[in-house]
Structures are given as C-alpha cells and as structure tokens.
Amino acid sequence: MTVLDAPAAPPTAAPTGPPLPADTALALYRAMVTGRAFDRQATAFTRQGRLAVYPSSRGQEACQTASVLALRPTDWLFPTYRESVALLTRGIDPVEVLTLFRGDRHCGYDPHAHRTAPQCTPLATQCLHAAGLADAARMRGHDTVALAYIGDGATSEGDFHEAVNYAAVRRAPVVFLIQNNQYAISVPLAKQTAARTLADKAAGYGAAGERIDGNDAAAVHTAVARAAHRARTGGGPTVLEALTYRIEAHTNADDDTRYRSAEEVAAWAGKDPVARLEHRLLTDGVLDEDTITGITRDAQELTARLRRTFASPPRRDPAEMFQHVYHQPPPHLRSQAALLAAETATTAAAGEDA
Amino acid sequence: MPTDTTPATADATGTVTMAKALNTALRDALRADENTLVFGEDVGTLGGVFRVTDGLAREFGDDRCFDTPLAESAIIGTAVGMAMYGYRPVVEMQFDAFAYPAFEQLVSHVAKFRARTRGALPLPLTVRIPYGGGIGGVEHHSDSSEIYYMATPGLTVVTPATVADAYSLLRRSIDWPDPVVFLEPKRLYWHKEKTGLPTDTGPLGWAAVRRRGTDATLVTYGPALPAALAAAEAAAQSGLSLEVIDLRTLTPFDEETVSASVNRTGRAVVVHEAHGFAGPGAEIAARITERCFYHLEAPVRRVTGFDVPYPAPLLEAHYLPDVHRILDAVATLEWPARRTAAL
Ligand SMILES: Cc1ncc(C[n+]2csc(CCOP(=O)(O)OP(=O)(O)O)c2C)c(N)n1
Ligand SMILES: [Mg+2]
Numbered sequence: 001m002t003v004l005d006a007p008a009a010p011p012t013a014a015p016t017g018p019p020l021p022a023d024t025a026l027a028l029y030r031a032m033v034t035g036r037a038f039d040r041q042a043t044a045f046t047r048q049g050r051l052a053v054y055p056s057s058r059g060q061e062a063c064q065t066a067s068v069l070a071l072r073p074t075d076w077l078f079p080t081y082r083e084s085v086a087l088l089t090r091g092i093d094p095v096e097v098l099t100l101f102r103g104d105r106h107c108g109y110d111p112h113a114h115r116t117a118p119q120c121t122p123l124a125t126q127c128l129h130a131a132g133l134a135d136a137a138r139m140r141g142h143d144t145v146a147l148a149y150i151g152d153g154a155t156s157e158g159d160f161h162e163a164v165n166y167a168a169v170r171r172a173p174v175v176f177l178i179q180n181n182q183y184a185i186s187v188p189l190a191k192q193t194a195a196r197t198l199a200d201k202a203a204g205y206g207a208a209g210e211r212i213d214g215n216d217a218a219a220v221h222t223a224v225a226r227a228a229h230r231a232r233t234g235g236g237p238t239v240l241e242a243l244t245y246r247i248e249a250h251t252n253a254d255d256d257t258r259y260r261s262a263e264e265v266a267a268w269a270g271k272d273p274v275a276r277l278e279h280r281l282l283t284d285g286v287l288d289e290d291t292i293t294g295i296t297r298d299a300q301e302l303t304a305r306l307r308r309t310f311a312s313p314p315r316r317d318p319a320e321m322f323q324h325v326y327h328q329p330p331p332h333l334r335s336q337a338a339l340l341a342a343e344t345a346t347t348a349a350a351g352e353d354a
Numbered sequence: 355m356p357t358d359t360t361p362a363t364a365d366a367t368g369t370v371t372m373a374k375a376l377n378t379a380l381r382d383a384l385r386a387d388e389n390t391l392v393f394g395e396d397v398g399t400l401g402g403v404f405r406v407t408d409g410l411a412r413e414f415g416d417d418r419c420f421d422t423p424l425a426e427s428a429i430i431g432t433a434v435g436m437a438m439y440g441y442r443p444v445v446e447m448q449f450d451a452f453a454y455p456a457f458e459q460l461v462s463h464v465a466k467f468r469a470r471t472r473g474a475l476p477l478p479l480t481v482r483i484p485y486g487g488g489i490g491g492v493e494h495h496s497d498s499s500e501i502y503y504m505a506t507p508g509l510t511v512v513t514p515a516t517v518a519d520a521y522s523l524l525r526r527s528i529d530w531p532d533p534v535v536f537l538e539p540k541r542l543y544w545h546k547e548k549t550g551l552p553t554d555t556g557p558l559g560w561a562a563v564r565r566r567g568t569d570a571t572l573v574t575y576g577p578a579l580p581a582a583l584a585a586a587e588a589a590a591q592s593g594l595s596l597e598v599i600d601l602r603t604l605t606p607f608d609e610e611t612v613s614a615s616v617n618r619t620g621r622a623v624v625v626h627e628a629h630g631f632a633g634p635g636a637e638i639a640a641r642i643t644e645r646c647f648y649h650l651e652a653p654v655r656r657v658t659g660f661d662v663p664y665p666a667p668l669l670e671a672h673y674l675p676d677v678h679r680i681l682d683a684v685a686t687l688e689w690p691a692r693r694t695a696a697l
Contacts, residue, residue, distance in 0.1 A: 106472045117438070118470050122462045128428055129463070132435020139417055140439070158455070162428035169423055324473045325508055327531040330559060330606035 001210065003218035004280045017222045022286045024069070028217045029281055030295050031065035032274045035085035037299035038094055041306055042084065042101070046252035050310045052103040055081050056248035059215075062273035063179045063242045065089045066220035071147060071228055077116045078130040078148040080123075082179070082246075086149065090114055094302060095309050102314060105321060123154035127163030127176060134231070135172035145228045147175045153184020155201065156192050164239060168207040173231030175224060176207075176239045179214060181246040186259035202239035214242025215273040218280075245271070318344055368550060372520045373543040376406045376482075378551055379524035380444065384414050387442060390528060392419040394429055394446030394482075403448060404484055404543050426456040430481060434463050437477040444528055450485040450497040457502070464533045465508030477533045480524075485513075486577040486627050488541035488674055490667040496540075497664055498628035500576075503535040504605045504637075511604040512558055513537040515579035517547035519562070522555040523602060530558055537604075539577035561608040563615065567597035570621035570687055573612055573638055575601040578625045578675055585680035596684065604634060612638070613645040620651040621687040625675055630658035652688035 003017040020028070039058050045051040057064050064085035068077065079086055087097045092109045099108025100119055107118035120126035130148035137144035150160060155178060167174040178198050182189055195201055202209025208230060212223045220242055227238035245268035249256040256265075281287035322329050322337040329337065370378075383390045392410055394402075398421040401408030410419040422429050426447060433443035447453035453460075460481065468476045487496030503511045510532050514520035520538070527534040555562075564579065565586050574582040579600050586596035597615050601608060616622045622642050624635035635656035642654050657675045665673050 106470050110474045111438070111471055112474060118467075118475075122458055125427075125431060125459060125463060128431025128459065129435040129438065131428070132432030132437075133439045134435070135432060136436040136439035136441050139441075146435070159427050159431060159458075162423070162425040163431070165423055166425065166428045166432055324469045324471075326468070326510070326606075327473075327476065331609060332606055 001219045001223055002213040002216045003222060004216045004276050017219055019284075020218045020221060022284075024221065025218065025277070025281055025286055026291070027069055028065055028221065029274075029277050029287060030298075031069060031089045032061040032217065032277060033295050034299045034302060035061050035065055035088055036274055037296075037303050038088055038097075038306070039085055041303040042098060043248060043252065045098075045310055051098060051101045051252075053251050053253060054084075054098075054101050055251045057082050057085050057246065059247035059268060059272070060179055060181060060244045061085060062217035062220050062277070063177065063214045063244055066217045067147060067149070067177050067224050070221045070224035071145065073115065075115060075145045075147065075228065076130070076133055077114075078126040078133075078146060079116065079119050080126065080149050080151065080154075081119050081121050082151065083119060083149050087114075087116060087119070090116055092116065094306050098306075102310075104314070104316070124150055124157035124159040124163070126150075127160050128166070130174050130176075131163045131167040131170075131172050131237075134167065134174045134237075135170050138170070138172055143173075143232045145173045145175060145231045147177060147224070147228070150176060150178050151184060152178060152180040152182065152189050152198060153187060153192055155198050161201075161205075164202065164205045164207055164237060167237035168205045171234060171236045173228075174237040175227040175231060176237060177224065178239065178241045179244055180241050181244050183246070183250070183260070185250045185254060186256075188259075197241055199239055199241035207236060208238040209241070210238065211241040211243065214244030215271050215276060217273055217277045244273075367548065369546045369548050370517055370551065371543065372514070372517045372538075372545050373404055373406050375517045375521040375549070375551060376524055376538065377408055377410075379521045379528075380407060380410060381413065382552070383444065383525060383528045384410060384418055389440060390418070390442045390444060391436065392444050392446070393422050393433075395422065395424055395426075395448050397421060397446050402446060404538075404540070406482070406538070406543075407446065426453060427459050430456040430459040430464060433479045433481075434459065434467065434477060437479045438475055442478050442480075442528060444480040444482065447481060447483045449491075449495050450483055450499045451494040453481075453483050453499065460503070460509070460535070461506050465506045468532065469508060476531055478531055480527050480530075480534045480536050482524075482536045482538060484540045484543070485537045486539050486541060487664055487670050488577060488627075490670075491540070493664070493666055496670065498577075498626070498659060500537055500604055501628055501632070501634055503537075504634060508533070509605060510534045510558055511537065512602065513539065513576035513604060514602065515539065515542065515564075515574075515576050515600045517545060518549045518551065518553045519555055519600075519602060521549075521551045522553050523558070525552065526555060526558055534558070537576060541577050542580075545580075555602065559603045559606050559608060561599050561601045561603070561611040563597060563611065564600045565596070565598040567595040567619065569595045569619060570623065570684055571597045571599060571612070571615045571619045572623050572625055572680065572684075573599045573601065573642075574625040575604060577627050581674075581676055581680060582625050585677045585684070588677055588681060589684060594684070607638065607641065609641055609645060612642060616642050616646040617649040620649050621684075622646070622650075623655045623657060623680065623683045623687070625657045625680055627659050627674055629661050630656055631661045633658055652686070655683040655686060657683045
C-alpha cells in the first residue's frame with residue numbers, strides 16, 4: 001500500500017490508500033521532524049563520546065512515528081534498539097530514551113507508565129513478550145493490542161516464528177511490524193530469505209500479512225491502524241512488512257561503505273519520508289512555512305535541552321548494580337556490595353590524600 | 355521416553371507420591387490466586403507426561419491450564435509477557451534437555467527484567483523442569499542442567515528432595531516475587547511418603563538438615579538425597595556419624611547452614627548427579643573452603659556424575675553417585691587411624 005506520491009523519486013506504486021485527516025497528518029509530520037532532529041543529535045553524541053553506542057533510524061521515521069500514532073496510548077509497544085524515535089513519539093523523555101545507549105544498566109523509563117517494554121537487543125525475543133502480553137490482555141477481556149517491532153534480518157530467528165505462530169493459534173492481538181531496511185548489519189535481505197516477501201511468511205501461520213511502503217507515513221499509519229483494529233476485534237495477528245532503508249550505518253561503530261554503495265544510499269535518501277510528507281502537506285495546504293518554522297524551532301529546543309543534560313558526564317553510585325537483581329539482595333550479593341563499598345571508600349580516601 | 359508413566363495418586367493411608375504433591379501444590383495455587391496460570395506442552399488434556407498437571411485443565415478450564423504450541427522459547431517468552439500484564443505463570447518444560455531452546459529467554463530476559471527496569475517489571479513466574487537421571491530414559495531425557503541456571507544472576511533455583519518439601523517449595527516458588535527455576539527430580543516423582551500436606555518450608559533460600567551427625571557433612575540436594583541418606587545410614591552401622599544437608603534452594607546458596615555444619619564436623623563431601631567439572635559442587639566446595647578452612651580436617655571432596663554426556667540407561671547405574679561411591683569418598687577424609695578402621 002502507498003498513500004503519498006513520491007516527489008523526489010519515481011513513485012513505487014500508485015496511491016491506493018485513503019488520505020489521512022489533516023490533524024493526524026500534521027501530528028505525524030511534527031513527530032518525524034522532531035525524531036529526525038533527535039536522531040541527528042544522538043549520532044553527534046556518539047562522535048563526542050557522550051553515548052556508548054547509537055543505532056540511528058534516519059530514513060525510517062515514517063515507520064517509527066506512524067506506528068506509534070496509529071495506536072491507542074493503552075496499547076503496548078515492544079521496541080528493539082532501533083526504535084528510539086518511536087519511543088520519543090510515545091512521549092518518553094528523550095534523556096530516558098537514551099539512557100541505555102549512554103551506558104546505564106537499565107532501560108531508563110518506567111515500562112508501565114508508557115506501556116513500552118525495554119528496548120530489546122536479543123533479536124526477535126521481544127516478539128514473544130508481545131504475544132504473551134497480548135494473549136494476557138485477551139484473556140482479561142481487555143482490548144489492548146501489542147505491537148512488536150522487528151527488523152528484516154531478525155525474521156530469520158526462531159522466536160519470530162514461534163511468536164507469530166503462537167499469536168495466530170491463540171488469536172492474540174499482536175501487530176508484528178517488520179521494518180525491512182534491506183540489511184541486517186551488512187547482510188542483505190537476499191541472504192536472509194528465499195521468500196518472495198517477508199509479509200508472505202504470515203500465510204504459513206494463518207496470520208494476515210501485508211507489505212507496505214515504509215517511507216510513506218500515511219500508508220504506515222493506515223496499515224497499522226487497520227491491523228490493530230483487526231487484532232482488537234478478534235481477528236488475530238498481522239505481519240506488516242514496511243519497505244524502508246536506514247541512511248546511517250547500522251550503528252556509529254559500523255562502516256557501511258564495506259557492504260553498500262554511496263549510489264544506493266543516495267538513491268534511498270531521495271525517497272526521504274520526511275520530505276515526502278512535507279511536500280504532500282504543503283501541496284494540500286495542510287502545512288505552511290510558519291508551521292514548519294514552529295515545529296523546527298521546537299525540535300531545536302529539544303536537542304538543546306539534550307545537549308545541556310549531556311554536557312556533564314553521568315555519575316552513578318556503583319552500589320546500584322546490586323539493586324533489583326532480586327527483590328531483596330541475598331546474602332552473597334550483600335557481602336559483594338560490602339566489598340565494593342569498602343573498595344570505593346578506600347579509593348575515595350586515597351583520592352583525598354593525593 | 356515412554357509417556358505412559360503411572361499417574362500420581364494418593365492412597366487411602368495418606369501416602370503421597372512427589373508427583374501428586376506437586377499436582378496438589380499446583381491445584382492449590384490455582385485456587386488461591388486467579389492470576390496463576392499453568393501452561394506448557396501436553397499439560398492440558400493429558401495432564402503432563404509425568405501427570406503433574408493431571409486434572410487441572412478439567413477443574414480450572416482451558417484459560418487457566420492450557421497446551422501451548424510445541425515451542426519452548428515461546429512458552430517462556432510468552433510467560434514473560436503475561437507476567438508483565440499481571441499474571442503468575444507456572445510453565446512446564448517437558449524435560450531438562452528440552453528446555454534448552456528457551457535458554458535465551460531465561461537468561462537474557464527472565465533473569466534480567468527486574469534489574470533492567472529497576473524493579474518496575476519483576477517477573478513472578480515459575481519454570482518447572484523435570485531433571486536428572488535414574489529413570490531409564492534414553493538420551494536427552496536425563497540431563498542435570500541445574501548449573502546453567504545456578505550460574506545465572508537473577509534466577510532463583512529450587513529443587514525438592516522430599517514429598518512434603520515438593521508441595522511447600524512449589525507453593526513458595528509460585529508466590530515468590532522473583533522468577534524461580536523449579537527443578538523436579540524425575541527419579542523421585544514416584545517416591546512415596548506418608549504426609550499430611552502441606553508443611554511450610556518458609557522463605558526460599560534455606561537448606562534443611564535431614565540427618566544430624568558429628569563426624570562429617572554430606573551436602574546434597576534433589577535426586578541425590580536418598581543415596582546420601584543411605585550412605586549416612588550405612589556409615590552409622592560402622593560407627594561414623596554423618597550429617598546430611600539438603601540444600602533445597604541452589605541459588606541463592608545457604609552458606610550459613612552449610613558452613614555452620616562443616617565448622618562443627620570438620621569434614622565435607624558434596625554429592626550430586628550433575629557433572630563434576632565446573633559443576634555445582636565446585637562452587638559449594640570453594641565456599642566451604644573459604645568459610646571453614648581453619649575447621650577443616652581434610653580437603654572437601656566431591657562425588658558427582660562423570661564429565662561425559664549423560665550415558666544411556668544401559669550405563670547410567672555406573673554414572674550415578676551411589677552409596678558406595680559416597681562412602682569411598684568419606685573414607686578419604688584424613689581420618690585418625692581408629693576411624694579408618696571403622697570404615
Ligand atoms: C540473537 C542475536 N544475534 C545477533 C545479534 C547481533 N545483532 C544486533 S543487530 C543485528 C542485525 C539485525 O538486523 P535487522 O533485524 O534487519 O534489524 P536492523 O538492525 O536492520 O534494524 C545483529 C546481527 C543480536 N543482537 N541478537
Ligand atoms: Mg534490517
């Protein structure tokens with residue numbers, strides 16, 4: 001499905017979906033502009049050594065934002081490491097979004113407060129958590145839906161298949177959103193699957209499957225809303241495959257010139273989802289230059305605030321590593337905590353003597 | 355592995371098998387809290403291949419006790435999601451070696467969720483795993499897999515060795531605020547005791563002294579307890595008094611009870627079915643040595659399974675620690691001459 005035309009590149013298909021209401025389209029645009037500014041800032045932080053790592057989602061903003069805005073706040077998200085912009089769109093504080101990548105031992109935010117699981121790194125494992133939570137909601141008679149994010153490469157992992165199968169068998173209300181950004185680090189999709197499309201995989205499990213233009217924010221919004229409605233009304237899970245592209249390297253630690261050409265990246269940069277929505281909204285008269293200026297200024301304020309927070313290195317109490325391993329520290333952790341406390345006291349004393 | 359194992363039943367005299375005690379614990383837990391769920395492979399209509407879930411689906415319905423698709427990672431992974439939503443899942447892995455597909459979910463998620471969310475998402479779920487040998491199971495049906503879970507911070511690992519404990523420890527595990535790997539010694543499923551369930555074992559983390567003794571301490575758990583008790587009995591015939599400790603909770607390890615005993619007896623042998631190299635006994639022996647060094651009359655000995663893949667039923671009798679191997683180890687504990695004569 002596509003909704004928006006693609007002004008900067010030949011359209012991949014004629015528009016087939018309904019246009020979005022103006023307020024939804026504007027909210028999407030705002031989220032995408034904010035997300036892009038945030039993403040650029042986070043990447044800059046990695047160059048300054050202020051983040052331990054950051055996986056950029058530049059180029060995937062349509063998926064990251066529309067998937068969140070198409071759901072209800074009561075629905076749950078099960079993000080991967082790639083989903084920082086989705087988390088920001090959910091309303092999670094930007095500093096909390098980056099907590100993990102700053103090197104903290106925890107996810108930064110309260111999952112219950114935002115109905116958002118911690119960002120998940122072991123590939124595809126979050127799909128099962130989504131299936132279980134959705135099944136629990138179904139058993140309780142709630143109309144909560146769970147959305148699991150997953151990459152193209154991770155669809156080769158067993159947990160993805162176990163999750164789609166489980167959700168289909170038990171009619172658990174899950175939306176599996178595959179952001180097919182063409183690569184799993186360096187490995188292209190052709191080495192990942194012999195299937196015609198990733199959406200096709202749904203058929204083997206009796207789930208619905210649909211492939212959409214992942215750089216078309218309106219198409220993603222419509223498809224996720226439709227899949228969520230299907231799930232909510234007892235229609236079971238949907239596997240959505242969104243075709244997109246990550247413009248940056250896998251993370252700041254990756255050298256993407258080893259596996260893809262500058263021409264390929266440039267071609268996809270030409271299909272930029274933010275420019276595409278902006279062009280359409282300007283054409284339709286939904287957006288004007290003043291609004292763009294306002295949104296851009298707000299985004300700049302957000303990144304300025306981030307820079308202020310990140311200006312000083314984080315200080316952490318070493319003893320916190322012993323907390324929340326168990327509901328109470330068992331004896332062996334208490335004695336290890338005492339050992340560490342003695343060590344840090346000695347170090348501090350030595351520091352004062354010096 | 356044959357699936358026509360005898361159903362667990364309590365007879366008129368109040369004699370109960372461990373399988374029945376576990377079954378009763380699950381039934382009582384399902385009654386006590388409507389958030390408790392039981393699911394896994396063949397646990398519904400069949401009642402589990404060891405019949406530990408016998409009758410639960412009938413009594414509580416398909417929503418409370420159900421068969422999942424045959425996928426272990428899915429069983430534990432979906433239990434995580436259900437626990438996030440307020441349920442207390444009690445899931446069954448059919449056999450020790452068939453829990454391995456779920457290892458990633460256990461180690462990367464179940465064990466870490468509380469810490470990763472600073473306590474916002476504790477996962478009060480119980481993973482029941484039948485484990486160990488001695489039942490004539492063919493390959494992949496007799497692994498002693500406890501060390502994998504014991505070595506994973508965030509997991510609590512529990513294993514009963516008596517029928518009464520089986521009931522209480524399982525109830526305690528289900529109610530426990532942290533995720534528990536509950537290891538059920540297969541060879542003790544049909545073990546019978548006269549017991550008016552339930553007995554409360556108290557909070558997890560405490561060992562039980564099964565037999566008082568003064569000359570040496572046998573530290574053991576789960577499937578090896580009967581052999582350790584038999585060895586203590588045999589030693590007593592020769593005038594040697596062995597204390598027998600049943601750990602019950604493997605992680606966290608009850609260092610207090612064990613070291614108090616060894617400080618008193620001055621000698622220790624750790625007994626388990628699992629492999630010796632980097633096995634549970636290695637950790638236990640190291641801790642005993644650290645805590646009891648000045649009271650030890652002899653090096654801490656270990657009687658364990660050999661460091662080979664679990665041998666098929668034709669060979670398992672040679673692999674499993676038995677009374678003789680335990681007594682042989684006890685005999686090497688640097689006894690004064692008069693004691694050696696006793697042995
Ligand atoms: C189970 C597992 N194996 C390997 C990795 C290392 N790894 C991290 S991201 C990644 C590539 C994932 O590609 P894809 O699913 O397409 O998602 P993308 O990064 O493109 O968003 C790999 C191999 C991991 N995190 N988890
Ligand atoms: Mg990818």
